[in-house]
Amino acid sequence: MKKILAIAVLAGAATLPVPALSAAFDFNGSFAQDNDVVRFDFSLGLPGAVTLFTSSWLGGGFDPILTLWDGGGNQILEQDDGSLGGALVSNGVTYNYGEFDSYINLNLAAGNYIATLTQYDNFSVSGILADGFLRDTDPVFTAAFGCSNGRFCEGSLVDSNNNPVEPNRTNAWDVHFLNVDSASVNSVPEPPTWMLLGLSGLFFLGGRLPKACSSAGKSVSTAVFV
Template identity: 30%
Template sequence: MRPSPRRYALIALLPVLCGPASAAYVFSGNLAADDSVRFFTFTLYNPGHVLVDTTGWSSNGFWPAVYLWNASGTALDAAIGGNGGAPGDVQLDIDLSFTVPDPTGVYYLALSEYPNNSGGVDLPGGLPTSAIFDHDGLGNFTGLAATGFCSEDRAGAFYAPGPLDCVQGSGAWGLSIAVAGGALIGTVSPYPLTVPEPATLALAMGWLAGLPLLVRRRRASRAPAFPFPA
């Protein structure tokens, strides 16, 4: 029998609620526009390396860039897919992969489409916001000739330099966060955290709370209808 959607909603919370681990955490989705940004947060429990990989470009996505901050909002590192060459430089695999040695603590990671950059700016108030990115609020801009990707203005989004002119991808993205060098990582999640609505979560928790009673009732229902001999 398949688990109900309510069980899936509860199971989705387990990676966040459980303790440290060493496995890779994989996320995927679609950006709505060129200026969209996706944030993630994770906790590193002991020193080691954090490995970040994107897989969107190879599946007809967009040109990715990632940015890293610590719990205080201080900008630590950034990486752009491919080699960040001039427009027109052919990138057969613009997916990025970088390793950052970090001490323990909470970190924020952002995924955006190049050239929507954060410019190494710290997070105001120590909390993620897309307002620090260069093209925030501009919607779709990569198809504009002024961006340098296309020779003339193009409608739509998710353009990147191509062999002859710009090429259009999609908003699809994939991202994994893992660790190496003996590090332990935990509470990896999108930011802000998306959890089941209160009513759904309460219903799921209520279902778990009532499970022992349900088992007892089922056991009682299996009792013989006639009395045992004295």
């Protein structure tokens, strides 16, 4: 009788829900226009530390911005230059990231989240994803920064060693998610018409928003949500 009971208990335990194991997800692609936006949806079955980072800057890619949103499209944080550079392993591959890559490391509660990728200085208009981004009406906004390519331009920028960076960037991007349960690429909703009209007037004269400070003075952004 004891042996039969033990088998019955094990069979019952096997039917209990088991939290998904955290994993790593790597995505890469290219922008067609300066103001493209790539949206990623990801989820956590349990609270934990999550890392999101880009690794395309060192290979010549454009200056990326990662913005993190909750599942309802409310902004949690927006990150331009998040680290002085380093290396992380994802799915057995070591990815190097530079000081102008975007790097986010934070603790999140279990749930669904959204991340968006844009090119500097295409920041979000507000704390609501549906409101869109600053450069939604200008597909070649980086031409005003200055470079011979006429798009994907970095302009006059120096690194933490005071060395000028190459102003002609490529349209390539690489984004990595560490310690999440799932991640996928999805489309971004179009901003409302009234927002597009307002932004058109705001950026009619072009120009670049100055970076807040040198990357040498920035630290990795860390936040805790419970």
